[in-house]
Amino acid sequence: MKKVSEPTIGRLSVYLRLLMELAEADVDTVSSEELASRSGTTAAQVRKDLSLFGTFGKRGLGYSVPELVTRLRAILGLEKAWRVALVGAGRIGAALFGYENFRRQGFNIEAVFDTDPTKVGQRWNGLVVEADAGMERVLEERGIEIAVVAVPARAAQGVVDRLVAAGIRGILNFAPTQLDVPAGVVVKTVDMALEMEGLSYALSREEREPGAA
Amino acid sequence: MKKVSEPTIGRLSVYLRLLMELAEADVDTVSSEELASRSGTTAAQVRKDLSLFGTFGKRGLGYSVPELVTRLRAILGLEKAWRVALVGAGRIGAALFGYENFRRQGFNIEAVFDTDPTKVGQRWNGLVVEADAGMERVLEERGIEIAVVAVPARAAQGVVDRLVAAGIRGILNFAPTQLDVPAGVVVKTVDMALEMEGLSYALSREEREPGAA
DNA sequence: CAGAGTTTGTGAAAGCGTTCACAAACAAAC
C-alpha cells in the first residue's frame, strides 16, 4: 500500500461525517464533486484520497453512500469501540466527558483520573473519579487503549510518561506543550491557543496590507 | 515579502511559547538548534521560519530571547489585546471562558451569547450572558473583533452568517462542521473528533501491520 | 441496444514546504 498522509486521514474523517449525514437523509449515491464541494476540497482530491484504499466508486454514477460509510469506518478503525481514559477532571475534561458525539463515534470514556482529593471519589455519570495513584492498575483492569490528557501543561509530560509505561499507545493531548514519547506511541495535540494566534496573525496582516486574502 | 505558510505560523506560536518560558527562566540567548529540539522540529526549519520576517539572530551566538519574544509578538499580532465574543454558553464555552491562558495572551472575552433562556441573564464572572437576539448590537457596542463559536453543529452556519454580517472577520469554530464564509473572513476550526479518528486510524494500522511507525 | 452523457481512477505535471549544505559573520580565547 502507498503511504497515506496526515491530511488525507483528516479528510477521510470529514468525508465520513458528511456521508453519515447523507445516509441520514436517505441519499444513496454521491459523486466526488458533491463530496468535494461539501467538504471544501476538490473532486480530484476526493478521488485520490479514496483511491489509496481501493476502488469504491462506479463510473458514471458515483459512490454508494452506505458502502462508503462502511469502508471509511473500517479504514479509520471505527468498527470497534475504543476504551478511553480521561486524565484531568477539570474544565476541559468535564466538557469532553459530557460530549455525546465521542461515545457516538465509538470512543467510550471508561476511567477518569485526577490528583485533586476533592475530585477523587466524585461520581461522574456513574463513573467514579479515580485517584491518580492507582492509575496503572485501573488502566490495566479496564483495558484502556487511548488516553485523553487534560491536565495543566507542567504536569503533562509526567502523566504521559506514566501512560506510556502502562502500555497506552494513543494520546489526545490538550496541554499546550510539546510531549516526548517513544516511537510507536501516537500523540495528537489540540492546541487552541495556537489557532487563536493564527487568527491574530491573519487579522493583523489584513489590517496592515488589505487585500492580501 | 515571501508568502508565509500555515505551518510556519503554527511553529512561530510554538517558538513564542518556548521563548516566554526561557525568558521566565532568565535565559537570554538561544540557538536555532535549541529552539528546534524543544519544539520538535529542525534547526534549519527554525531559521527558515524566522528568516521570512527579518534577520533576528547573531551569527556565532544565536537569538536574543527578549528580542525574539518582542518580534514574534509583533509578527503574530499579539501586541494588542483582542476583543472576543463567545457564542454558545455550553460546556465548551464555559471551559474556554474560565481559561486564564487566553486572557494572558491578550484574548479578552467581552461578550457571551446564548439562546437558552435559562442561561441568558446569568452572570459569568461579572459578565452577563446576552440573548442571541441582541447579538449584532452588543458586538458593535463592545467593538468585538473575534468570535468563538461553540454552538451545536446545526446552528453554527446560521450563527456565522450573522457574525460575518455584523462585521466579524475572525472566527474560532468548535462545531464539527464545514463553514462557508466570504473571502476576507478567517475561520479556524478546532475539531477534536477528527483528532480522535486520527488516533483510531494510527492504532488500528499498528495492529494490522506492526512496525509501520 | 446504441448513442449521449457522467463520473471514476490514475499517470504525469505542477506547486509547496522541508531539508541540505555552506559561505559569511560573529564570539571567545589566548
Next chain:
DNA sequence: GTTTGTTTGTGAACGCTTTCACAAACTCTG
C-alpha cells in the same frame, strides 16, 4: 589581533501533496 569554533541566513535540491487531464467504465434514455 589572530585564530578557532560556533551559529546564522539562504540558494538549491529534494520529496511530498495537490492539481490536471483524459481514457476507461458505466448509466440512462429513447
